[in-house]
Amino acid sequence: MNKVILLSGSPRPDGNTFQVLHESLKIIESQGVEAELISLAGKKIQSCIACGKCAELKKCVLNDGVNEIIEKIRNAQGFIVGSPVYYGTARGDLMSLLQRVGKVSGATDHFLSWKVGGPIAVARRGGQTSSIQEMLMFYLMNDMIIPGSTYWNIAFGRTPGEVLEDEEGIQTIRRFAENVAQLIKKIYPEPVS
């Protein structure tokens, strides 16, 4: 069955980013595509150390849980990333993870190619578009396919759960999730049983 991995880059296990991604998960599942939501809360993600060992190891040399996430992404057709905005940028450890995933993909079998997805950014007041642009660099340089929506994938909220009150933001992100699922079904049609 086709599958989408959704990754929350917030340290708050039930924060706004997680909740927005959970809304996306429900939409994807309603389209008949499997979905799994992973949170970076409690994880200590290191930055790429530029050792180049991924080419021979076929995985990252660092053992902090990123290789397990890489395997989940490798086996999925879709990959959606959500980040809280910190000082107008995506969270640092999330970007470190994306850089390592991209490096392992490029140094091995380019498993990211043709995966469908894109970034979502959540903030109290501002900085979502610059954060989305940062994360888009990962998607666009790794041969991935990004559908649009009715607005950019941004939403507003400060305290956990507040984001669900941003009606337009949630509608935009639900439509994006629907587009990801629809595109996956077109690109990877499953045999009718």
Ligand SMILES: Cc1cc2nc3c(=O)[nH]c(=O)nc-3n(C[C@H](O)[C@H](O)[C@H](O)COP(=O)(O)O)c2cc1C
């Ligand atoms: C260190 C830090 C920096 C932040 N920087 C911004 C910012 O630049 N713009 C903004 O609107 N909100 C900023 N916020 C607020 C968060 O983006 C907001 O609370 C968001 O809902 C957090 O998402 P989460 O619940 O998924 O962790 C910042 C929060 C923290 C902890």
